[in-house]
Amino acid sequence: MNIKNIVDLIKYPIDKPDSAEYIKIINRVKAGLKDGGCAVLPNFLNSSGLDALVTEAESRKPYAYYSPSKLCNIYLAKGNPDKPSDHPQNVFMERTNGFLTADLFGKDTYAYTLYHWEPLRKFLAVCLGKDELYIYADPVSNMIINLCKPGQTFNWHFDTNDFTITFLLKGAKSGGHFEYVPGLRTKYNERFEEVKKVLNGDRTRVKRLKLTSGDLQFFLGRFSLHQVTHNTGTTDRMLLIQSFTEVPGVVGSPERVKNLYGRTNIDYPDMGNEKTRSDILLD
Numbered sequence: 001m002n003i004k005n006i007v008d009l010i011k012y013p014i015d016k017p018d019s020a021e022y023i024k025i026i027n028r029v030k031a032g033l034k035d036g037g038c039a040v041l042p043n044f045l046n047s048s049g050l051d052a053l054v055t056e057a058e059s060r061k062p063y064a065y066y067s068p069s070k071l072c073n074i075y076l077a078k079g080n081p082d083k084p085s086d087h088p089q090n091v092f093m094e095r096t097n098g099f100l101t102a103d104l105f106g107k108d109t110y111a112y113t114l115y116h117w118e119p120l121r122k123f124l125a126v127c128l129g130k131d132e133l134y135i136y137a138d139p140v141s142n143m144i145i146n147l148c149k150p151g152q153t154f155n156w157h158f159d160t161n162d163f164t165i166t167f168l169l170k171g172a173k174s175g176g177h178f179e180y181v182p183g184l185r186t187k188y189n190e191r192f193e194e195v196k197k198v199l200n201g202d203r204t205r206v207k208r209l210k211l212t213s214g215d216l217q218f219f220l221g222r223f224s225l226h227q228v229t230h231n232t233g234t235t236d237r238m239l240l241i242q243s244f245t246e247v248p249g250v251v252g253s254p255e256r257v258k259n260l261y262g263r264t265n266i267d268y269p270d271m272g273n274e275k276t277r278s279d280i281l282l283d
């Protein structure tokens, strides 16, 4: 499968790291990430790529996983009985979206090809100022499609992986907005008081992103609290998410992976613990 059929390489010459355009794009992304933990490259996918990714997602929709439990805290983990009821670990919100997981996309798919295309990973590493970036090792959730049907929502949360790129495949006709609070926590500080403000409805630091199908979004979801608001339209919203980490071997905690995606990372039964993290944060 040729990457030319997926990515608009004329507009975004990711395969030509020495070109002037490449450097320009890098600088643009770096500025966005520095300012707000987020950057967008409009129409990164070309129309054949977008069509193919949508078709792949649509055909797998019957296999989407919807958790039976519809309430989650922002760490997508258990509450903490030692903390007061208004502590962020004990605030549970509605999460009704579903996921298509990585194991549904074989090596012959467009989604897999894009995720494993080496120049893209190199490009992302340069954007983040890292020597190297690793594919998130979790075989279930390293590449997922978030499905929000009409009426569905994904509550405020932080991600486990350090960094994601997302591709909007289909936007909601109304609602289904991606909202985030840049850099709300840091590697070594959960900033519970600041988090509480957002959970109590303080919108001062909340940003809403305007995305169009085919856009590439860079996002530091481990540190930026984020949510997808209710899809108030009549059609499904679909977003492809590819995750990367700063150190190799990171996977989600078995509890989180099971709850969100319905199955655990069977190949890594002992992982998903703090030893594989580059920080000391709650998940």
Ligand SMILES: O=C(O)CCC(=O)C(=O)O
Pocket (backbone or CB within 6 Å): 146, 154, 159, 178, 226, 227, 228, 239, 241
């Ligand atoms: O669908 C989105 O825009 C974000 C999904 C998300 O935050 C996640 O899957 O962790």
Ligand SMILES: [Fe+2]
Pocket (backbone or CB within 6 Å): 157, 158, 159, 221, 226
């Ligand atoms: Fe997320």
